Amino acid sequence: MLRRLVLFSALALLAACQTNNVAQDFDASRDFAAYRTWSWKEPALQYRPDDPRIKSDLTEQRIRQAVSGQLDQRGLRPAQAGARGDLSVQTYLIVENRHQQVTTQYGGAWGGYWGGYWGGPAFNETRTVEYKVATIQIDLLDGRDGKLVWRGSAEQTMNHYPPNPEERNSAIQKTVTQVLANYPPR
Template identity: 70%
Template sequence: MFRRLAVLSFAVLLSACDTNRVNHDFDASRDFGAYRNWSWKEPGLQYRPDDPRIKSDLTEQRIRQAVSDQLDQRGLRQAKPGSKADVSVQTYLIVEDRQQLVSTNYGGGGWGGGPWSRGYWGGGGFNETRSYDYKVATLQIDLLDAKDGKLVWRGSTEQVMNTSQTDPGARDTAIRQTVAKVLEQYPPR
C-alpha cells in the first residue's frame, strides 16, 4: 500500500515535469519581417551526447519535416538549393540523465500529551527515500541571420522521455506537437 503511494507520488511529480515549459529568446534589434526564406545550417540536427543509441535517421527526418512545416506556416519558405537564405536553422536534441529523490513517511505518532511523549514527536514510524532515474529530452531550435551568422531567435522545451512509446505514428505526432510548441512564438511580437 505504502509502496503504491510512493510510486503514485512519483508519477504525479513526473507528470508535472511533462508540461513542456517552452523558453524563448531573441534579438529585439532584428527586423524579423525582413526574413523571407531559410535553409538548414548543417548538420541540421545535432545530438548531445553524440550517442548512437540516441541518433536516428528517422528522428532526424521527423524533426526536419516538422520544423519545415512550422516555418512554412509562419511565412518563411525554404530557400531553393544554391540560393542565399535570410535565416539558417539548426536544431539540437539534448538528452540528459536526471534523478529525483522521493521521501515517504510511513506512520509515526504525533505531538503527544500523554505521560510517555513529553511533548516530542512520537515514534513508531519510518521514512523511506527512493531514487528514481529518468531521461529528459530537450529540443532546441536556433535561427541565425545568414548574413552575419549571429543567433537571432532561440526556442526550446524539455520533457521527460517516454520510453514506452514504440508506435512510429505516435513518435511523429509527439515531435510535430513539440516543434509547433517551440515555434509558437515565432516571429516574436
C-alpha cells in the first residue's frame, strides 16, 4: 500500500511538472519588420515519428489554425492564393518517450526529543517512470532565399495519452502561443 502511495505521488509530481521548455533562435542580421506576409511551406506539418497514432488531419488543422491566429496577432497576413509570402512557415510535431528515475527511501530511524532512536533499517527503492513529451517546433524561412530566419519550440509533458479533443486543442493553442510569444525578436 505504501509503495503504491509513493509511486502515485511520484507520478503526480511528474504530471504537475508540466512546465513548457520554450526556446527561440533567430538570425539577428534580418530585418523582421520587412516581413509582412506568410505562406505555408508544404508539408505544413511534419511528424516525428511518422506514427499513424499521432498523425492526424485534425491535429494538423488545430496546429494550422493556432499558428495562423498567432501570426495574425503579430501583424503578419497570409499571402494571396498562389503567391509566395515574405515568410514560409513549417511546423513539426515531435512526440518522444522519456524516462526519469525516482528513488524512494523506506524505513529508517526516528528520534525522540530526549534522545533514543527507534525504527527499522532503511532501504531505497529506485524505479524508472516513463512519460511522453510532445514538442511543437515552428520554423520561419525567408520567402526569397529559403533560409531559416526564426525558430521556436516548446515541449509539454503529456499527462495521459491520448488526450481528448478539448485537451488537444487547448494544449496546442497554449503551446503555439508560448512559442510565438517572442516573435518578432527584439
